Amino acid sequence: MADHQQHVKSHLRGFQNEACADFTLPESRAAMEAALAAARAKFGRQWKLVIGGKCVESGATFASTNPAMPDEVLGYFQKGTPLLAARAVEAAAEAFRTWSRSPAIIRIAAAARTAELLRERRMEFNAWLVFEAGKSWAEAEAESGEAIDFCDYYARDMARLDGSHPVLQLPGEKGEIRYLPLGVGVIIPPWNFPLAILAGMTVAALVTGNTVVIKPSSETPNVAALFAEVLLEAGFPAESFNFITGSGSLIGDALVGHPKTRFVSFTGSRDVGLHINELAAKAQPEQLWIKRVVAEMGGKDAIIVDSDCDLDAAVEGVALSAFGYSGQKCSACSRAIVHADVYDAFLERLKPRVERITVGSPEDPQFYMGPVISAAAQQTILRYIDIGRQEGFLLVGGEAFGGDGHFIQPTVIADIEAADRVFQEEIFGPVLSVSKARDFDHALEMANDSQYGLTGAVYSHNAEHLALAREEFFVGNMYINRKCTGAMVGCHPFGGFNMSGTDSKAGGPDYLLLFLQAKSIAERL
Numbered sequence: 001m002a003d004h005q006q007h008v009k010s011h012l013r014g015f016q017n018e019a020c021a022d023f024t025l026p027e028s029r030a031a032m033e034a035a036l037a038a039a040r041a042k043f044g045r046q047w048k049l050v051i052g053g054k055c056v057e058s059g060a061t062f063a064s065t066n067p068a069m070p071d072e073v074l075g076y077f078q079k080g081t082p083l084l085a086a087r088a089v090e091a092a093a094e095a096f097r098t099w100s101r102s103p104a105i106i107r108i109a110a111a112a113r114t115a116e117l118l119r120e121r122r123m124e125f126n127a128w129l130v131f132e133a134g135k136s137w138a139e140a141e142a143e144s145g146e147a148i149d150f151c152d153y154y155a156r157d158m159a160r161l162d163g164s165h166p167v168l169q170l171p172g173e174k175g176e177i178r179y180l181p182l183g184v185g186v187i188i189p190p191w192n193f194p195l196a197i198l199a200g201m202t203v204a205a206l207v208t209g210n211t212v213v214i215k216p217s218s219e220t221p222n223v224a225a226l227f228a229e230v231l232l233e234a235g236f237p238a239e240s241f242n243f244i245t246g247s248g249s250l251i252g253d254a255l256v257g258h259p260k261t262r263f264v265s266f267t268g269s270r271d272v273g274l275h276i277n278e279l280a281a282k283a284q285p286e287q288l289w290i291k292r293v294v295a296e297m298g299g300k301d302a303i304i305v306d307s308d309c310d311l312d313a314a315v316e317g318v319a320l321s322a323f324g325y326s327g328q329k330c331s332a333c334s335r336a337i338v339h340a341d342v343y344d345a346f347l348e349r350l351k352p353r354v355e356r357i358t359v360g361s362p363e364d365p366q367f368y369m370g371p372v373i374s375a376a377a378q379q380t381i382l383r384y385i386d387i388g389r390q391e392g393f394l395l396v397g398g399e400a401f402g403g404d405g406h407f408i409q410p411t412v413i414a415d416i417e418a419a420d421r422v423f424q425e426e427i428f429g430p431v432l433s434v435s436k437a438r439d440f441d442h443a444l445e446m447a448n449d450s451q452y453g454l455t456g457a458v459y460s461h462n463a464e465h466l467a468l469a470r471e472e473f474f475v476g477n478m479y480i481n482r483k484c485t486g487a488m489v490g491c492h493p494f495g496g497f498n499m500s501g502t503d504s505k506a507g508g509p510d511y512l513l514l515f516l517q518a519k520s521i522a523e524r525l
């Protein structure tokens with residue numbers, strides 16, 4: 001174990017999380033403003049599919065639009081078809097023959113170069129994240145940093161996994177383990193981290209010697225198309241990654257169900273993840289393997305506020321975790337569970353804190369919160385707010401605004417019980433429920449009363465309570481006396497329990513193994 005730790009550390013020596021630009025500095029502001037203007041000048045480009053290294057048109061397109069100004073078209077994308085999806089998997093299978101045998105050093109260099117190119121083009125990616133995903137400058141900058149971190153971390157970690165690995169030696173034999181790539185991977189990211197999650201899943205698959213078909217979310221294909229350009233420039237062969245856009249429900253099954261697909265790396269909602277898992281489990285005629293599915297899914301993340309804690313810090317942590325990026329993070333706090341002794345004081349302080357949150361066009365850095373991603377998301381969130389009004393009482397917010405833009409006020413619904421729908425169901429918007437717990441045990445019981453288990457936090461000064469939470473709070477990423485969003489690559493390997501997914505621990509030393517299979521070799525001496 002100690003050897004393993006040492007090995008991990010030595011290869012990651014020199015890895016550092018990217019620092020974020022400080023947009024209060026005039027030069028950072030100017031760089032971001034220039035990037036926004038440059039991106040705007042490129043609106044309306046028509047993008048193609050890339051299959052087997054060649055650009056392909058499908059005959060029909062769809063538009064990607066700005067959630068803050070839905071009339072603004074950012075780009076046009078091909079509507080992929082099941083036939084084209086099958087062609088993409090077959091092209092990736094062909095390319096696997098050579099890419100899987102390429103020396104690790106070539107793949108590592110391409111992954112490291114991807115990090116460098118993203119670093120050089122960081123403001124450009126920030127700008128597209130603002131326009132296409134509705135991120136504030138600070139959220140966009142943090143996401144671009146995370147994307148760079150993933151590429152850099154996986155490049156370094158591949159060096160650890162390459163080559164021969166020791167096993168116990170039988171007398172008269174020489175034994176070893178080597179890690180081999182799996183085959184064709186289908187990469188299906190969500191829209192809420194269209195760069196970082198896409199980059200992480202894709203580069204992990206490619207650096208380990210697999211080939212991929214990338215199918216981005218139809219909400220954010222522009223960011224993905226730009227990232228595909230970076231992969232090519234970084235030295236990943238054009239044939240090693242295919243790029244196909246279009247409706248997930250239309251082409252998703254063709255990709256996941258194809259007999260030559262070897263694995264699926266999915267991040268998105270619970271229902272789509274379960275569907276993919278089920279379809280992938282069914283062996284198709286001529287299929288030679290059991291498909292591997294890594295599915296990172298939804299969350300219903302809770303912050304427990306104990307009676308003995310720094311209440312101001314708890315209010316701040318809850319507000320930041322609940323309303324950063326309009327609550328559209330899988331790690332967002334959507335349930336505050338507060339000890340009865342401090343419940344009223346907590347609400348009293350939370351209300352003005354949330355009322356201070358500014359909402360408006362993410363192009364303008366004065367606003368903390370931008371829009372939600374789409375008109376459909378806005379409608380779903382408003383329906384949940386209505387349900388919440390009936391289940392509890394509306395403390396703050398509750399309204400949509402901004403004309404055509406998909407804006408919703410930061411909303412807090414208090415006096416919610418564990419059986420209530422807004423306590424149990426993922427809303428994925430700026431809606432926080434607050435519940436009263438009799439004591440710490442009850443708070444913990446409520447926090448665990450969920451089908452999900454992604455992130456969670458506890459604010460407490462009570463050592464016994466913290467020890468209990470370490471043991472019993474059933475989440476993949478638990479934080480103590482800090483917010484529950486903002487996982488850093490290498491420091492907080494990320495992935496959840498229960499219906500939050502397969503606990504892949506992205507950005508940690510176990511992640512690349514999900515893209516590899518171990519071969520044991522023993523030679524009689």
Ligand code: NAD
Pocket residue numbers: 188189190191192193197215216217218247248249250251252253256267268269270272273275276296297298299329330426428454495496500501
């Ligand atoms: P979604 O499930 O609607 O879509 C995710 C991806 O799946 C998209 O690319 C979509 O086009 C594709 N897809 C849709 N139907 C498909 C099908 N039948 N076959 C194959 N692919 C299909 O999720 P979303 O709205 O993009 O993202 C939000 C969700 O993602 C939330 O539930 C959030 O909690 C979750 N999420 C989880 C994590 C995590 O690490 N656990 C991280 C980010 C987001």
